[in-house]
Amino acid sequence: MDLTILAPIGAVLALLFAIFQAKKVMSEDEGTDLMKSLSQKIRTGADAYLKRQYKSVAIVFVVLVIIFAILAAFGQVNTFVPVAFVTGGVFSALSGYCGMKIATAANARTANAAHHSLNKGLKVAFSAGSVMGFTVVGLGLLDTSIWFYILKMVYGDNAQAIASALVTFGMGASTMALFARVGGGIFTKAADVGADLVGKVEAGIPEDDPRNPAVIADNVGDNVGDVAGMGADLYESYAGARLSSMALGVSAGLGFQGMMIPMALCALGIFASIIGSFFVKTEEGADQKKLLGSLRKGTYISSVLVIIAAFALIKVSGLSIGLFFAIISGLLAGVLIGYFTEYYTSDSYKPTQHLAETSETGSATLIIGGLGLGMKSTAIPAVIVGVAVLISYFVSGGAESFNMGLYGISLAAVGMLSTLGITLATDAYGPVADNAGGIAEMAGLGEEVRNRTDALDSLGNTTAATGKGFAIGSAALTALALVASYIDQVKLIAPDYNFDLSVMNPPVLIGLLIGAMLPFVFAALTMESVGRAAQSIVVEVRRQFKSIPGLMEGTAEPDYRSCVDLCTKSALHEMVLPAVLAIVVPVIVGLIMGVVGVTGMLAGATVSGFVLAVMMSNSGGAWDNAKKYIEAGHHGGKGSDNHKAAVVGDTVGDPFKDTSGPAINILIKLLSMVSIVFAAVVANFSLIK
Template identity: 65%
Template sequence: MDAIYFVSMGSLLGIIFAWVMFLRVKKQPEGTSEMARISEAVRKGANAYLKRQYSGVAIFFIAVFCILLIMAFNGFLSFFTPFAFLTGGFFSGLSGFIGMRTATMANCRTAEGASKSLNKGLQVAFSAGSVMGFTVVGLGLLDLSIWYFILNAAFQHLPVEQRITEITANMLTFGMGASSMALFARVGGGIFTKAADVGADLVGKVEAGIPEDDPRNPAVIADNVGDNVGDVAGMGADLYESYVGSIVSTAALAVAAGYGVKGVSIPMLLAALGVVASVIGTFFVKTEEGASQKNLLKALRTGTYISAAIIVVAAYFIIKMMLPGHMGLYAAVLSGLIAGVLIGAITEYYTSDTYSPTKKLAESSETGAATVIISGLSLGMLSTVAPVIIVSISVLVSYYCSGGANDFNLGLYGIGLSAVGMLSTLGITLATDAYGPIADNAGGIAEMTHMDASVRQRTDALDSLGNTTAATGKGFAIGSAALTALALIASYVDKVHQIQPDLNLDLTITNPKVLVGLFIGGVLPFLFAALTMEAVGKAAQSIVLEVRRQFKTIAGIMEGKAEPDYASCVDMCTKSAQKLMIAPAMIAVIIPIVIGLLLGPEGVCALLAGNTVTGFVLAVMMANSGGAWDNAKKYIEQGAHDGKGSSQHKAAVVGDTVGDPFKDTSGPSINILIKLTSMVSIVFASLVLAFHLL
């Protein structure tokens, strides 16, 4: 299959471009010795956290590897699956680590760049974000290429059509490793970052009345560390598994649809060309001094839209070349691309202080914290309507334009292609997202080193933009998760029929197994969100007490004459995150297996459907509420409604504190839950079919 060689070239292009961007960032000046010292403290804290996290996650991976190996020895799995599980987890974790390492190197350089000009600060932060984006797509395509060549060699004795069936069936399972690593990274990083953020805000800003990122706050370094381990390493691992999962599930559906090698080639070619389009798009990201939020956002959007336009043209020729009689597939790709752009625009509308929803949320601070929270929840709930409609239209367009009315499998392949289309420009999309935490860290360094007020003004502008791009990135991740999950559900059904071709699945709503599965799947995201929110609350309590203790016991801390014990807060956050992430992470793995053994494949299908529907809606609501609360606070800090220190500001800080675990822990983790349950179900399908009770 010639397409795989092009995929390999796309992989190398992504990795090389990421390396070039890394060197570009590294060449930038670090600033003063004090800026470099704080950056080093953040880097050490982030490295210590990831080292402890990966050590703990390694135990989980070894245990699951042994279980999968036992299943393989007993004929329930291919012997390639346990090893593919390990490589999926390894590359997912590696992409997050590289992105985080770059971000912690770029924070002081971004602050120094902002001291020269707004555009310079933007260029440094965006270049560092590009390392994250292109590392994810480069390593994702590398993992896919390696396994294709291994499996092609292993099954070379089979005819081409039978060989591609075996290849795609085996490749589908390595997404479980990527999803598992992503969940641990997202949940653990989210607990860390929000425990530190909540602790720093509640005691520092609300109780002590000191500014955000004030060096007198003992939790300030932990807060900056958290931005990197949660929003950079966690997001990178998250979108890595979405990216790979959409490609391999669509490739598997191509075989079921009867498109064979050519159908399998299309999602791979789209992904590879997406790397080229993303590289081109990065050269169009620039702005001018004194640019407004709208102009800054336009600068980032220009690159994204140019990349999408290139894919629009390229996709037409790919499908015309590979499957000329099936141009309806082009509409499926377009529907995914357009859906991604529209979901980003809707998220921006509800979370940016440029538009009325966030401005009205800021106005609600006039009557206190309670009305801020009520208004924020209302905004989040209302914001779910448009994304649901957009995804629904995309599904219908993809299904029917691909021939779903005549053949169910053709329609499902179209839905898979729409997910690939949405994620095809992930390189630049993730770059605009990873840029946000870097700008946030730069603002913290500017505050802690008492840089000129104009520098903090520029970093605040970049940070506020980063909140919007981060919220947009989360909306994009959640939307892509919904489409990918639909493709994975279809892949699960296809997997079941491959194992037992004569099995007649009864998926009607009147089947009690389906009804029970729907209920359990529907409540699963709420259980998961509850556990992750509670974890943040518990971890934050310990930080609040520690910060209060230091304010009381360290003489001269409030006068700036004594340095706080930053390391104790970093260590407490690390230990809490590692301990509290276990329960929510394990339910994603255990529940689909238990339901499968009890209710059989019908119950699993229903579980996945219920989980996808409620998980998608809940994730959008939480992400947008949190993003709007954050930007409403920043809008007031810029001078609206009596500005910093006012009663309105304190009310908005409370809203932002409530929203922190919404947007950075529970919300973005739910989209991984959606996909991981599907991947686990696919891997354990043979076991479920052999031993289910009902």
């Protein structure tokens, strides 16, 4: 039975649901004139940044399209790659842009909804997050569906040709995602670090104080980094996992059935996510655990529905029931990684509470403690991913057929991402709640409203950290599937190629070392970029505090636009080198050390990148929530020396968790995607065969 028709149906349904949620958000009142004005400033800044970013990225895309067109003319890449590269990039950018537009429209509406009740504030913010989540899955599945049916018309019943072409189509989404993540991450953290260092530490004014010139840039950054950037990131994971699984299904000898399962599973995940989203609600006065439980209820119900649907799907397809257990292993791995990320980063648990205690002896011990916490937190996710790979490989028949085992691993990645619609909704909810808190502070809303927005914001920090853990876990499984797809692609292009993947084979060993090094160099480049951009913001904020009469007294308005412009220029300039590095290095390594050298590089980058990304994300999340734990009245509260130490820790953690860490998971997938696209070039022209 051909169930691929479920994919376009699911895609359209997701987009219709996103429109429904967007209309629901837009029907809410924005509040006072001041709230509308603040929201408009954030919206204008985010629009201006994304338009300039897309213009910059368009130049890179034009260059790459020309290169792909030349390669296609000489038969080195599939004829459709230049066009598919553009559609992947455009759909990825569009999903981030749509999410950002609704997030910037929802911030004041969420703050105003919190006037009425905590539950109403939660629902408005979550509905805005849902627009992001369902736009990503809708556009992602629509892109794959369109190309699947186009290729089916061209290649007919040749499943191998269709799968081989499709797996090369993910590079556009990966390239766009890296630019969006790196550029947005540099923007948001430059503004955040600059605002905190001068505002909180030097001037002693509250977070989101309207006197701080960087406060609008900080709120803009939440949207271009954590909404548009995260959306493009997970769009790319969603596409990569599905495309690699479709290709590996054909290689396992399952033909169109092997392609049908991941497409249908993604569609069923959309149906489940829509149902689960209706269960997200809370009660007045709910604490963090109850609020978190409200969001979890939706994701858990969606996961249970996907399990039931996946069982029915495998049964109807007539394939081995082991594939069902492979899907479940990925789904459970995603849930577990999210849970343990929350354990290490939420101030409801001992690790972050203990980290807050280290502030008693200053910022140095707090930073040491945060680094230690992040390093320690890598153990459980590594074990979870390892167990998921083992289970999915063997239950799908890996002992009898290596290719079936690889297909099982790829299905685990698809299973983990099957409920992405609601998982991403809970993540994108965070920046909306954060912006709502900022607007509540700047607009001088009552203490009761501010308490509600603080509760929603604090929950957003936890969901954002959990979402990053989920994104990193899915990146690891997706990257493993993509490495398998790379080897598979080379075997199709050059069946006689000598695959000596022994660690003692020099090209493999050198590739491993280069691959293991890449995430560290990449993280260093992005961290330094944040540092340089933040320095310009610090200088500008200090200048305004000194030169604008009445600013500190609240009788004059700061020049918000100058900080937004500085962040925009810095982010667009600084994002180029890290992104180009990810595209160029696989080609250079391949041309010098051949296919086995590239395979070693991909393996090294996947392993070290996964661990480094978990460490950076969890250290940053724990520092952030340790600061919020102190602000809630523990260990001296706001304004104490402990609080100042925690602000320094949070400032160090900002680029960890919001720039470098999240961008690494795109790096490890983009390296694989570039390698797959240039597989024929490397196989035919490398120095070492």
